[in-house]
Amino acid sequence: MAVSSLPTLMPSASFFQAVFYRIRLGFIKLLTDTIMKILSLRGIGDPSIQPTFTKSYPCQPTLTHRIFVPKAWKSGDPALPLYIDLHGGGYALFRPQIDDKFCTWLANEHNILVISVQYLLAPAHKFPKPIYGVLNVITAILEDESLPAFDKSKVCIGGFSAGANLALTVPQLPELRGKVGGIIAFYPPTNFVTPVEETLASRPAHAGPDVLARLADLFKWGYISTGQDLADPLLSPVFANREDLPPKVCIIGCEFDMLCKNAEILANKLAGSGTGKRIGTDAAWEQNGIRWEMMIGRYHAFDTPLVEPRGAERRAKLDQRRKAMWSNADRVIWTPIQMDVLFL
Template identity: 40%
Template sequence: MSSQPSPIITPTPPLPTRLSLAAQVYGIKAIAATVLGATRVFWRSTYNKFAPTYTKRYPIRPMLECRVFIPKSYKTNQKLPLYIDIHGGGFTIGDPQFDDKVCHYLCNKFGYVVVSLQYRLAPSNPFPIPVDDCTELALAVLSDPDLPVDHSKVAMGGCSAGGGLTLSVSQDPRLKSKIMALVPFYPVTDFSYKFTGDFRDKPAAADGKGAATDGLRNSMHLFDWAYIPYGQDRTDPRLSPIYADAAVFPKKIYFLTAQYDYLCEEAFNMAKKLAGDNSLTEDADWDVNGVRWERLPDEVHAFIETAWKTEFFPEAEGELWKKEIEAVLGRVGAWLDEVFAHNHEPNSG
């Protein structure tokens, strides 16, 4: 991964194509904003259950709001582990509130301070703006004297686009000695598409249930257009983290992916390269050279984010789903606790 790849640059498409893509992207943004806004109004009491302890804005990015979660068990003068969260949404939709439930769970189940970052969204703010926003805010969080944080126990994670941003942000030299572990959930790792596989539609089970079209099949090209400026080299490691040298990352990384997810193969290829073992397989969980790989069987992209449905529709199937998601987050928390307990030094290269 240390050799320099040949640049991959997508030419500017014709004007009609650009107009069509823009109309589709802004249509998705409008629909997403309407649906999320309406959901938060009608289920306000449910959302309030997972609300942060407080919100905060830092001078480096005063237009962006961070959501801060302090454990209910916190006692004055305690120093707690820190988990920095970056939300997903294809770099174009969503906000930190999208991850409130996950942040609330990790905070109160494992006793972490959790800070959820906001970043400006594409296409108005394409690469590298979201990476820069999250990097500067992460540095601000780590320098915040008001947070009761043990700076020897810091991790960062996120889902989908947030997982990709986690891998991008952590490459910044200013964070090299500050982040101990990363948890990218089904991350975007390769916009060159050299390491990306085919779309993975979920087949129907014997009872006819479970069939689903890969959730990114009809939207990945739109997120691609929105996020990547014309003339951008797609092998830039901050855009496609799979091209980054292993030495720039923390020593501990937990890739958590889904079987029926278009992004699974590129995440596996990155995990395998970082582990330095080409004999590893995608369909078996493994932990090699500080890199942990887990692929959830029979799951689809964004399975973590869809867990919020169980709070609104708590039927038996939904309750089972809720327990499955909490089990996944439980494994993440247990892994982080083990990393923190061993007090590994961040990678010094």
């Protein structure tokens, strides 16, 4: 699955296909919005994973961002590292609340100021509008002196799935150069040039059905306009130059995910810039500021709270694995590499 050097334009959908996509995506959005509203009702959501407060900015006044301040933090403490989170959902679904568990854990476990950003969703807002919307919000955050004190030399952007793609693309913009020290991308889409059939074929032969198989083209239609160059690095970060990304980049893929192979290709490409020696295994390695980890035996978005398994023991094992994944990524960005921890 080579990285093509030829630009590929987004094809147009037929009239009937476009109508079908619009109806289907509209139904899925209605369903997921309803779920999110129910989970946000008082007494329904988990009170232990609520944000410290929420906030909007004049640049995007209709969007509300969730701020998680570490419970141990108090006024006058040293400035905190800042992590900006971008939720997943195929560029069209969900709200920042979907990441409340992760954001709460990250803030309290690692003493980090976490801001979960709401961004403009497709299909009403197609590429590149969400990217520049996120840029405006991040710029406002970095200039916001009313927030708990944070260290501007320790700013990281991360996300899940579509949010991970945004985390890999927004920092490429000139306005953020030198302002973001790291990226954490959990199971990101990295190459829209590769056809869905080819990405599916890159999965292990023993992998079961992929949750994205019937959704990938739908999300692609919702986010990308006809005629768009799919090889634009702001859309497909596998085409980005190493110098356009922050010093540290951590990419996590899931073995049975159709997006995994292209994510690994991106990690290898970025790691090839430099003279550092690769340390680790095929499934988990670090080189030249790049960290790659493949979650063996896992599918796309296995850690989302919407797919909790039945049974206390299975839930406990999943929770342990998701937190191990989160911790490994966090250590790469914020602390010196600890080989005994990262490569268990």
